[in-house]
Structures are given as structure tokens and as C-alpha cells.
Amino acid sequence: MRKWMVTKLVLVFFLMISFLTYLPVSLVHADYPYDTPLPLQGTLTDEYGNPMKGIELSVVSPRILGYSGGYKDLGSAITDENGHFSMEPFSRYFIDDTSYYSAYITFTVKGYPVIRYLGMGTTFSFQFPKLLNHVEGTVTIEGTNFPNPGLPVVAGMRMTKRDLYELSSTITDEHGHYAMDYIPADFKTYDEEGRVIVTSQETKNDRTYDYKTAFPVAPTTIYGYLQLINGDSIDGTIQIDGISQYVGTSGFVINLGDSNKHHVKFTSEGFVPYETELGSGGPYYIQLDFKSFPPNVQAISDRAPDRNGWYNRNVTVSFEASDNNWYQELKVDLPKVITSEGENQVITGSATDEEGLTGYGSIIINLDKTTPITTAIITPATSTNWLNSATMVLSPKDSLSGVSETEYSLDGGQTWKLYTSPTTFVADGHYSVLYRSIDKAGNSEAIKMLTFNLDGTAPTIHMAEPIEGRYRSVGNLVPNFTIEDLVSGVNLTKTLITVDGQKAQNGVPIPLYMLPLGTHSFKIKTADIAGNEATFEVEFVTYSDMDSLRALVQRFTDEGKITSSVANTLQKKLEQNQLKPFISLIEAHRGKAIDNKAAGFLLRDVKALQ
Incomplete structure (x- = not known):
């Protein structure tokens, strides 16, 4: 947006003017002791003490030639990488036909000009200050509170009545405000306190002192306010000859460039535009009416x-x-x-x-006022409510805002865990799982419960009989064992006992003579209600000897399978170790005095001894 401003230069300067001492014309160059040429060297450092390289330094002296001001260059140098400089000997004072002038050293550091009184010293050192001097103020138009923006402002010092040494410069902002930092000069002035002068007004320079200065309005300037009907100031836009500029609540100041009347249009959002012909002057109070808009x-x-x-x-x-x-x-x-x-x-x-x-x-x-609905299942499915492995699957649904989270609790609702995927349980026990879902609207489902029993441990089989070993084929083998399951319990319908693949029962005697001589396998296969299976197997050997034959003859006799007379004869044969006559006697009475099956068992055992 184009800025209209009063173009008037304001110089803010510090009165630190050197004493200009005039000597009689009869004082000649050779008679002045301070004219002896002297060398100069020194060091420049920044605010942290680091050397400053490449700084150009000049030694000058103000002079007056007739009535025209100027500077006489006396020497120059550039700092090296150590911040050091040196100059050839030169006179500390410049003398013309009528006067002599002190020498000053000048240079620019970080954009800030520096000037120092040199005197008769042969060394000069400078450190950039950590705190710069500061001056600020506000420029307003005389008789109003309108700011004067875009005005050049200079802070400086005079080395002569005609020559201004500029230390800093700026331009007032849209509020007429200016602020400058500078490095103060260091030499004698007319006023040792130093003053800031803006046109005809003066004020002390206290670094942070904010002061106002007034300027008359230029004859080609228009200024005023944009207002409501009730007099309140508003902001908007002023358009002069087709060129627009923003108008703040503090008013407007615009240089028309001439004193003629111009076509001016004022606008502000929500108000009816106002157009008129205005010339320079003011203040003008432009009041705008509301537009008619729907509420x-x-x-x-x-x-x-x-x-x-x-x-x-x-x-x-x-x-x-x-x-x-x-x-x-x-x-x-x-x-x-x-x-x-x-x-x-x-x-x-x-x-x-x-x-x-x-x-x-x-x-x-x-x-969304409806709570989510969560269904829960346990896999694998079971009809007994006992499982040997359990995986819980929670499936929430919400038709509006959608499910935000699903959680479950294993301790009666004291703590809750976030459900993210199917959860597997491994520890045996009775489970009561609480679960619920919350939708994105914050509706929380009523707590539901899922119960199941988990038994992942197989039953334990404790075997007493048979044991691994040798058994004579004459007595009875009585299976003796217990099955234990402390969680779901033993499923008796899944318990099977076999001897060499033939079913047997716990506690029911098995005649050993009915088993073939040799190695036999006794197996138990069982399961608990949860389906965990357990097996147990033991091998034993049946054999015959003379004692088992005598005992078997006696058993068959007691069971009525051999007559007493034949049994006595058979016992005598065994006592005399007459196995062949024993065999012949059995074969002769087989099916008669000796039961056919009993005869077969006796013949099997006796032949095993031959």
C-alpha cells in the first residue's frame, strides 16, 4: 500500500562540537610544539575481546578554508588479523594560514561510525561496547496528535559549525516513531552533557528518554479522521485520484503535492462509501453511514x-x-x-x-447416543466349559461414531487392559473375564462377563502293579494304579487299560499262565475333562521253572481241571525231574483227566524248560 508522508528532513544530532582555538597569524609552524610528527599504533577488538580484522582507519582534522568547511586527511591504516594497525609519524594538529585544528581518528565498526579525539598519544585501542547508546522519539504534526511517518532523522555531531559527522540515521515509522543506536563520540563539546536537537526544540539524551517533537503541516497536506456517526474513530481506506492508502483509527496525514482540490473516496467494510472533493488542510472529520446487510x-x-x-x-x-x-x-x-x-x-x-x-x-x-455392542467367543469351542487351551476373541461394533477402544479385566474390574488382538490364556484355573467397548463419542458399553475353565495340564498316573520285572507264569497279575487330575478331573470314559493290546481293568486279576511266555506290554491311556491326554507303559516278562510247573499243577488241581490221582503222578514226575514222562502223562490224559486248555499251558511251560 502506497504511503503518503510529509517529506521534511529532521536532523537529530548531539552537540559535541570541538573547541576551535584560533591563533594569531604571527604564530609560525616551527614555534608550535605539538606539530612534531608522531607515529600511531593500536588494536581494535569486538565486545568479547576478539581481534577485528580489515577495519579501515583514518586520521582527519577539520579545517576552514575561507568559509568552506572540510577535512584534512593526516593518515590511514587497516587492521591485520590480530586487530593491530600502525601509521607513519604525522603531525597531531593541522595549521593553515589562520588557525590550527585537532586531529581525530575515525572508522566504522559493524555499521556504526566511530570518532575519537586523538591528542598527542602514540597508541590508540578500541573495544566495541557491549551496550550501545540509544535515542528514540516521536514526531507529530504541530497542533495535532497525528504522527509524521517516513521522516529522515539523523543523529550526529558537529566537528565545525558547518560539518556534521553522522553517527546514525533512520526514518520514522507509520506511528512517527524513531529509534537509533550509536557509539558516542569521545572529545570535548560546548555542552559536556550532550543534547539532542530537533529543529528548534531540545531535550536531554538519556538513552531511553522518549520525547515528542512537533512540526507544522505542509501547505499541500490533507489530514483528518474517519468516524462513525457517534464520533468513534474507525479504520478504512482513503483513495485519492485512484491511489489507495490505509487509514487507521489515529487518522490520516497525506501530502497531496499541491494545494488544488482532489477527488477523494473513503471506504470501510460494512459502511456506505463517501466521495467528495477536498483540498489541503484539516482536520477533516469524515463520517460514514452503515450499509444495509442481513443480520x-x-x-x-x-x-x-x-x-x-x-x-x-x-x-x-x-x-x-x-x-x-x-x-x-x-x-x-x-x-x-x-x-x-x-x-x-x-x-x-x-x-x-x-x-x-x-x-x-x-x-x-x-x-451418537448408542453404546457399542461387543461379542465374545472362546476358541476352540467345547461342550464341557473346560479347555486345555483358550483364546478369547472380542468383536465390537458401532454403527455411528465407530469403536474407539475395547478393554477387558481379569481382576473384577479393578484394572483394565486394552484389547487389540485375540488374547490367549495359558494358566490353569477358572476365568471370569469382564469386557466392554467405548465408541468415539464416549458411549461406554455395559460391562459383560465371559466365563470359562482352563486346564492345560495332563493327568498324572501313579503305577503300583505291574512293575518292570520277571513274573512266574503261575500266579495272577492284579493291575494296581491311580490317576490324578486336580483341575478338571479325570475323564473315566477316556481311560483305557491294555495288556498286549487286550483290555484289562484296574484291580481285576489277570492269570499269568494265560499270557504267552516272554515280554508283555501293560499300557494305560487316559485324559482329563479338558482333553489333556496322558499315557503310561511298563514291560514285564513271564517265565516258567520247576517251581512254577509244580504250582501250576496244584492250581489246576484246585480248580478241578486235573484229577487228584493224575495230579499226584505229575507232581512225582516233577520231583524226580522226569520231564519227558511228565509230558507223556499229560498227553495221555489230555481231554480226559486233564482239561484240554490246562494241558496246553502245562505242555508250553515244560517244553520251555527242555
């Missing part, structure tokens, strides 16, 4: 969304209206209570002013 309506819910942009209970939407014609009465819709669930529901209200203009305002409402 501005804002729909406001009774609270912020409960969660994630969703409401989880009924919402009341109220309507507030305003009009740029603030004096008009407005008819505004009554509040609406939103009870229907849904996403992106547009709730609209209106307001009508006295002119019949109607404005509308809307708000988007997302309402």
Missing part, C-alpha cells in the same frame, strides 16, 4: 463436543445475531434441542431485522 447469525451449541467431535447426549443449539445497524431490533430463532442421532447434521437458525432482511447461521452436529 449476522451464529449458531452455538450448549457445550463443546463430548469426544472426538461427537456428542453422546442431546445438544441444545442457540442462535446469536448481530447487525451492522446496531440500533435495529432483531427477531432471532429460539434454541433447538437435537435428539436425533446422526453424523454431519446441519442445524440452521435465522434472524430478521426491521427492514425484513434475514440472515442465517449453521452448525454441524454429530450425535
Whole structure:
């Protein structure tokens, strides 16, 4: 945006003017002792003591040749990498036909000019100050509080009555304010305190002292205020001959460039534009009328969304209206209570002013009052409510806002865990799992419970009989064992006992003579109610000897399978170790005095001894 400003240069300068001492013409060069040429060297460092390289230094002396000011260059140098410089010998004072002038050393550091009185010393050192001097102020137009923006301002010192040594410069901002930092000069002045002078006004320079200076309005300047009917200042735009400029609440100051009348247009949002012909002068008070617009309506819910942009209970939407014609009465819709669930529901209200203009305002409402529904299953399925492995699968559903999280508890609801994937349980025991889901609107499902029993440990088989070893084929083998399961219990329907693949029963005797001689396998296979299986197997050997034959003859005799007379004869044969006659006797009485099956068992055993 183009800035219009009063173009008047203001010089802010520090009166630190050197004493200019005039000597009689009869004082010649050779008679002045301070004219002896002297060398000069020194060091320049920054505020942290680091050397400053490449700084150009000059030694000058102000002079007056007739009535024209100027400077006489006496010497120059450039600092090296150590910040050091040196100059050839030169006179500390410059003398012309009428006067002599002191020598000063000048240079620029970090953009700041520096000037120092040199005197008769042969060394000069400088450290950049950690704190710069500061001056600031505000320039306003005489007789008003209008700022004077875009005005050049210079802070400087005079080495002669005609020559200004500039230390800093700036331009006033849009508020007429200026601020400058500078490095103060160091030599004698007319006023040792130092003063800041702006045109004809003076003020002390205290670094932070804020002062105002006034300037008369140029004859080609127009200034004034943009206002409401009630006199309140407003901001807007002023357009002069097609060129626009922003107008703040503090008013406007514009240089027209001449004293003729110009076409001026004032505008501000919400107001009727105003156009006129104006010439220089002021102040002008431009008052704008309101435009006729429909009321501005804002729909406001009774609270912020409960969660994630969703409401989880009924919402009341109220309507507030305003009009740029603030004096008009407005008819505004009554509040609406939103009870229907849904996403992106547009709730609209209106307001009508006295002119019949109607404005509308809307708000988007997302309402979900329904809790999620979570189903739970345990895999694998079982009919006994006992499992040997258990994986819980939770499946939540929510048709509006969507499920936010599902959680479960194993300690009766004291602590909850976030459910993210199917959960497997491994520890034996009775489980009562609480679970629930929460949707994105914050609706929490009523707590549900899933119960199941887990037994992953197989039953334990304790075997007493048979044991691994040798058994004579004459007595009875009585299976003796116990099966233990402390969790789900033993499933007896899944328990099977076999001897060489043939079913047997716990505690039911098995005649050993009925088993073939040799190695035998006794097996138990069982399971608990949860389905965990356990097996046990033991091998034993049956054999015959003379003692077992005698005992077997006696057993068959007692069972009535051999007559007493034949049994006595058989026992005598065995006592005499007559195995062949023993065999012949059995074969002779087989099926008669000796039971056929009993004879077969006896023949098997006796032949095993041959």
C-alpha cells in the first residue's frame, strides 16, 4: 500500500562540537610544539575481546578554508588479523594560514561510525561496547496528535559549525516513531552533557528518554479522521485520484503535492462509501453511514463436543445475531434441542431485522447416543466349559461414531487392559473375564462377563502293579494304579487299560499262565475333562521253572481241571525231574483227566524248560 508522508528532513544530532582555538597569524609552524610528527599504533577488538580484522582507519582534522568547511586527511591504516594497525609519524594538529585544528581518528565498526579525539598519544585501542547508546522519539504534526511517518532523522555531531559527522540515521515509522543506536563520540563539546536537537526544540539524551517533537503541516497536506456517526474513530481506506492508502483509527496525514482540490473516496467494510472533493488542510472529520446487510447469525451449541467431535447426549443449539445497524431490533430463532442421532447434521437458525432482511447461521452436529455392542467367543469351542487351551476373541461394533477402544479385566474390574488382538490364556484355573467397548463419542458399553475353565495340564498316573520285572507264569497279575487330575478331573470314559493290546481293568486279576511266555506290554491311556491326554507303559516278562510247573499243577488241581490221582503222578514226575514222562502223562490224559486248555499251558511251560 502506497504511503503518503510529509517529506521534511529532521536532523537529530548531539552537540559535541570541538573547541576551535584560533591563533594569531604571527604564530609560525616551527614555534608550535605539538606539530612534531608522531607515529600511531593500536588494536581494535569486538565486545568479547576478539581481534577485528580489515577495519579501515583514518586520521582527519577539520579545517576552514575561507568559509568552506572540510577535512584534512593526516593518515590511514587497516587492521591485520590480530586487530593491530600502525601509521607513519604525522603531525597531531593541522595549521593553515589562520588557525590550527585537532586531529581525530575515525572508522566504522559493524555499521556504526566511530570518532575519537586523538591528542598527542602514540597508541590508540578500541573495544566495541557491549551496550550501545540509544535515542528514540516521536514526531507529530504541530497542533495535532497525528504522527509524521517516513521522516529522515539523523543523529550526529558537529566537528565545525558547518560539518556534521553522522553517527546514525533512520526514518520514522507509520506511528512517527524513531529509534537509533550509536557509539558516542569521545572529545570535548560546548555542552559536556550532550543534547539532542530537533529543529528548534531540545531535550536531554538519556538513552531511553522518549520525547515528542512537533512540526507544522505542509501547505499541500490533507489530514483528518474517519468516524462513525457517534464520533468513534474507525479504520478504512482513503483513495485519492485512484491511489489507495490505509487509514487507521489515529487518522490520516497525506501530502497531496499541491494545494488544488482532489477527488477523494473513503471506504470501510460494512459502511456506505463517501466521495467528495477536498483540498489541503484539516482536520477533516469524515463520517460514514452503515450499509444495509442481513443480520449476522451464529449458531452455538450448549457445550463443546463430548469426544472426538461427537456428542453422546442431546445438544441444545442457540442462535446469536448481530447487525451492522446496531440500533435495529432483531427477531432471532429460539434454541433447538437435537435428539436425533446422526453424523454431519446441519442445524440452521435465522434472524430478521426491521427492514425484513434475514440472515442465517449453521452448525454441524454429530450425535451418537448408542453404546457399542461387543461379542465374545472362546476358541476352540467345547461342550464341557473346560479347555486345555483358550483364546478369547472380542468383536465390537458401532454403527455411528465407530469403536474407539475395547478393554477387558481379569481382576473384577479393578484394572483394565486394552484389547487389540485375540488374547490367549495359558494358566490353569477358572476365568471370569469382564469386557466392554467405548465408541468415539464416549458411549461406554455395559460391562459383560465371559466365563470359562482352563486346564492345560495332563493327568498324572501313579503305577503300583505291574512293575518292570520277571513274573512266574503261575500266579495272577492284579493291575494296581491311580490317576490324578486336580483341575478338571479325570475323564473315566477316556481311560483305557491294555495288556498286549487286550483290555484289562484296574484291580481285576489277570492269570499269568494265560499270557504267552516272554515280554508283555501293560499300557494305560487316559485324559482329563479338558482333553489333556496322558499315557503310561511298563514291560514285564513271564517265565516258567520247576517251581512254577509244580504250582501250576496244584492250581489246576484246585480248580478241578486235573484229577487228584493224575495230579499226584505229575507232581512225582516233577520231583524226580522226569520231564519227558511228565509230558507223556499229560498227553495221555489230555481231554480226559486233564482239561484240554490246562494241558496246553502245562505242555508250553515244560517244553520251555527242555
